[in-house]
Amino acid sequence: MPRLPRFNLSGVPQHVIQRGNNRQACFFDEDDYLFYLECLQTAAGVSGCDVHAYVLMTNHVHLLVTPHRDRAVSRMMQSVGRRYVGQVNRRHERTGTLWEGRCRASPVESERYLLACYRYIELNPVRAQGMADMPDDYRWSSYHANALGRGDAWLTPHSLYNALGPTAAARQHAYRELFRIPLTAETEHEIRLSARQGVVLGSEAFRERIGQSLNIRATPGRRGRPKKNNAFTDR
Incomplete structure (x- = not known):
């Protein structure tokens, strides 16, 4: 399987997903969630990333970040991974890998998709059956902020x-009002597909501009049918 591209683009937001190995849990108790956020805050500051939104699900993580240095997203996620996995393995007397390889990152065209991506991330617990009825019912997301x-x-x-x-x-009021308007199935699918394939989320012109500047593929592959939602799907 080819390695996913790395988008070293300062100032361009990225939707980042990191999943548990074999879709297994990567958070086991409250202290794990709290420590992950501590690691993320520290690593974001050191690497030069602005974190705009996040959700910590049982077996995967979504982040919306803007890097301001070369390879800032990669460095941030590597730092989080080293600290978090070591601590979790010690606390829970486990060994081996926790995450499923490298994280996936998708550059986001701000004007067209950024606020939709905020909502997509913070609505993850609502889409997961039985986790939350409303985004503010779920503790481990940036919706509360x-x-x-x-x-x-x-x-x-x-x-x-x-x-x-x-x-x-x-x-905050205007932001809450955005959640009264459901994301369309098309928008959800575009966000999900771009993140899974590690390609650009945006208009054709935006994708071409990013692809040409980095000499990589920036367009999703052939579109497939959206998968059914369940608590262990990478939403």
């Missing part, structure tokens, strides 16, 4: 999020 102003002060809002309103309260 972005929509309610609670916790995660280390997150960095994207400029398009800041453009939602002149004050924090106005931005």
